Amino acid sequence: MPKVMNWQIGREMDYPYEGKRPQSQFAMIIDTNKCISCQTCTVACKTTWTSSRGQEYMFWNNVETKPYGFYPLGWDVNILSRHGVQDISGPVYQGKTLFESAPDGSMVLGYLPEDVDYAHPNISEDDSIGQLAQGAFLQMPHMQWMYYLPRICNHCTYPACLASCPRQSIYKRPEDGIVLIDQERCRGYRECVRGCPYKKPFFNSITRTSEKCVGCYPAVEQGRQTQCTMTCIGKIRLQGFISPPGQENESNPIDYLVRIAKIAKPLYPQFGLEPNVYYIPPIHVPSPFLKQMFGADVELAQQTYRKAADDKQLLAALLLFGASPSILSGFRHQDGQAIGLDKKGEELVRVPFKEPIFVRPGFDEQFQTHRSNAT
Amino acid sequence: MKRMFSTGFLAATLSVMVAGAAQAGAQEAAPESLQALRVSGKGPIVDVGGTIWNQAKAVKVAMQPQVVTMPTNPNAAVKEVTVRSVHNGEWLALLLEWQDYTKSDMVVVDGFSDQVAVEFPVTYKADNPPSPMMGNAGNRVNVLQWRASMQRDLDQGREAKIQDFYPNAPDADLYYTNRLSADAGRPYLGAKGLGNPVSVQSVGPVLDMMAEGFSSLTVRSKQEATGKGIYRDGKWHVTITVPMNPVGKSAPKLEAGQGTIVALAVWDGGGQEVGARKSWSDWVSLTLGK
Numbered sequence: 276m277p278k279v280m281n282w283q284i285g286r287e288m289d290y291p292y293e294g295k296r297p298q299s300q301f302a303m304i305i306d307t308n309k310c311i312s313c314q315t316c317t318v319a320c321k322t323t324w325t326s327s328r329g330q331e332y333m334f335w336n337n338v339e340t341k342p343y344g345f346y347p348l349g350w351d352v353n354i355l356s357r358h359g360v361q362d363i364s365g366p367v368y369q370g371k372t373l374f375e376s377a378p379d380g381s382m383v384l385g386y387l388p389e390d391v392d393y394a395h396p397n398i399s400e401d402d403s404i405g406q407l408a409q410g411a412f413l414q415m416p417h418m419q420w421m422y423y424l425p426r427i428c429n430h431c432t433y434p435a436c437l438a439s440c441p442r443q444s445i446y447k448r449p450e451d452g453i454v455l456i457d458q459e460r461c462r463g464y465r466e467c468v469r470g471c472p473y474k475k476p477f478f479n480s481i482t483r484t485s486e487k488c489v490g491c492y493p494a495v496e497q498g499r500q501t502q503c504t505m506t507c508i509g510k511i512r513l514q515g516f517i518s519p520p521g522q523e524n525e526s527n528p529i530d531y532l533v534r535i536a537k538i539a540k541p542l543y544p545q546f547g548l549e550p551n552v553y554y555i556p557p558i559h560v561p562s563p564f565l566k567q568m569f570g571a572d573v574e575l576a577q578q579t580y581r582k583a584a585d586d587k588q589l590l591a592a593l594l595l596f597g598a599s600p601s602i603l604s605g606f607r608h609q610d611g612q613a614i615g616l617d618k619k620g621e622e623l624v625r626v627p628f629k630e631p632i633f634v635r636p637g638f639d640e641q642f643q644t645h646r647s648n649a650t
Numbered sequence: 651m652k653r654m655f656s657t658g659f660l661a662a663t664l665s666v667m668v669a670g671a672a673q674a675g676a677q678e679a680a681p682e683s684l685q686a687l688r689v690s691g692k693g694p695i696v697d698v699g700g701t702i703w704n705q706a707k708a709v710k711v712a713m714q715p716q717v718v719t720m721p722t723n724p725n726a727a728v729k730e731v732t733v734r735s736v737h738n739g740e741w742l743a744l745l746l747e748w749q750d751y752t753k754s755d756m757v758v759v760d761g762f763s764d765q766v767a768v769e770f771p772v773t774y775k776a777d778n779p780p781s782p783m784m785g786n787a788g789n790r791v792n793v794l795q796w797r798a799s800m801q802r803d804l805d806q807g808r809e810a811k812i813q814d815f816y817p818n819a820p821d822a823d824l825y826y827t828n829r830l831s832a833d834a835g836r837p838y839l840g841a842k843g844l845g846n847p848v849s850v851q852s853v854g855p856v857l858d859m860m861a862e863g864f865s866s867l868t869v870r871s872k873q874e875a876t877g878k879g880i881y882r883d884g885k886w887h888v889t890i891t892v893p894m895n896p897v898g899k900s901a902p903k904l905e906a907g908q909g910t911i912v913a914l915a916v917w918d919g920g921g922q923e924v925g926a927r928k929s930w931s932d933w934v935s936l937t938l939g940k
Contacts (some may be wrong), residue, residue, distance in 0.1 A: 285872060286852060300726035325827055326825065327824060327826070327827065327838045328827075331812060331819070379722070380717065380720055380721055380722030380724065381720060381721050381722075382720055382721070388759060388760070389759070390759045390761065392759075441719070441720065441721065441864070441925055441926050447753070450892075458841040459844045462925065463757070463848070463924075464924045464926075465759070466925065468759065477759075478759045479840060479841075480758045480759075480810065480812070481809075481849075482849040483799070484841040484846060486840055
């Protein structure tokens with residue numbers, strides 16, 4: 276099996292295909308600290324992409340409550356338990372990836388969920404890990420905690436769905452790294468559903484083929500960010516492109532946040548797929564849980580996030596989340612404002628570091644009326 | 651990305667395996683050959699329980715687990731298929747019967763369809779047969795696959811709907827396709843809108859396909875084969891019938907009095923067998939009666 280370089284685990288690993296990175300790689304950053312699980316992203320995705328017969332149960336985008344929420348049921352604990360205990364302590368991963376753990380006769384270690392596992396997309400929503408004792412109060416990190424995890428397809432550099440498909444019906448686009456299932460070629464074997472540890476390919480019982488998040492490619496081709504990004508009312512997402520390792524561009528907000536500030540972390544990097552959706556970890560959650568989910572240096576990301584107000588460059592990058600429907604290729608800050616730039620370096624959007632404050636008197640002289648504080 | 655199994659490697663591996671299988675076969679006993687009995691009549695022979703099968707010789711074909719290409723299926727469920735064959739000068743038919751205690755014809759995430767397939771070399775050369783595992787480059791096979799799920803659609807007289815799988819499921823508030831013309835609605839139908847043969851309602855329960863090795867299986871533009879399957883007494887009874895003078899390309903031309911070879915594959919849906927997760931047979935010789 277060929278060896279490919281996976282920068283997220285700091286080493287080479289086995290993968291059934293040659294390592295050839297796309298010209299540009301679709302990526303997304305999600306700030307879990309700001310997500311309120313309103314599911315606007317889920318509904319935007321649903322109405323855009325999965326409104327047909329056979330797609331009723333599908334959520335290419337979903338938001339689940341961690342640690343007890345899952346869609347499909349138990350997706351991550353199921354694969355983690357099959358994967359077994361792995362050494363995730365150092366910058367160079369010492370354990371095995373899912374490709375390296377593949378049982379004889381399989382490309383990747385995986386499992387096929389049961390049909391009923393998809394029946395409860397909101398299971399355990401808002402459940403915390405326990406109750407606070409009488410008289411206790413929350414400290415940082417919280418003793419009792421939960422957080423929301425929005426999920427789409429990770430458009431992995433080394434997709435397990437693609438590796439699993441015996442018909443080679445799944446391809447990774449060279450122009451943007453988006454991973455797609457060829458709907459003319461797929462025969463519904465569900466090897467991709469079995470192989471993807473994130474369980475983001477879904478089987479359609481009416482078309483009898485598997486379908487998955489398409490990274491809103493028609494929008495991305497036009498330089499627009501995905502539906503789930505643009506519709507997010509909390510502006511918690513930023514979608515763009517990440518540069519290949521070693522070619523980081525400090526002015527690209529995705530490169531800056533992932534590779535330079537190192538504040539955004541991949542989901543379960545130990546699986547070895549090099550997923551391209553990155554999460555800013557929740558700062559109130561104890562790190563042992565987060566280390567398993569986001570990698571060994573998650574504490575550093577939490578510390579950096581806490582100090583974001585003092586770091587103008589970091590603050591500027593964070594303020595540009597959800598600020599423009601267009602994909603930002605660059606950013607800078609000037610005079611207390613974050614500025615998002617397009618591919619040519621032209622200004623797309625400007626966001627003030629501090630929102631201006633307007634004070635209105637309680638009595639409006641012009642309209643001769645009292646104003647309440649409610650609006 | 652380039653797949654790292656070269657065709658050369660696979661062909662070499664297969665030729666060794668096939669040679670090995672042939673040698674092992676020679677040491678044990680040559681598999682019994684099939685005789686397609688000449689019967690009267692015209693047109694496709696789909697009748698599963700008809701008397702025409704009474705005189706046809708039954709041959710038990712040994713099935714083996716697919717363990718050559720990934721994903722493998724070392725614990726394949728079906729070990730043996732009983733095959734009978736007849737022809738009427740226009741159509742050749744095979745009656746395939748095997749034990750399966752679970753009738754599986756509903757396709758959901760974890761629900762797979764029972765299936766059976768037969769393959770013929772498109773051009774049979776006794777000294778250079780294709781690989782029995784879906785042919786090989788330059789040596790094409792015609793693969794005819796019957797699917798219990800497609801049989802179910804045909805028996806019901808309509809395509810599957812969501813309430814077939816989840817009887818209490820309501821329809822969604824709005825399907826865009828309810829409000830759009832067929833053309834405008836097509837993009838919302840996924841594989842169905844693209845006419846993927848596994849997605850659209852077919853005229854018969856058999857997919858007429860061609861292949862030149864693993865991963866190359868493709869549905870023929872001309873669908874000529876057909877068949878019928880009945881589940882009875884813990885067994886599937888399936889006919890697959892092909893025209894002896896096919897109109898389209900990539901299907902064998904068969905003549906009374908001549909011989910060819912045929913190989914089988916079976917999938918146990920209840921055992922989640924699908925695609926490469928199957929049991930398969932070596933080539934069995936088939937002679938068409940005069």
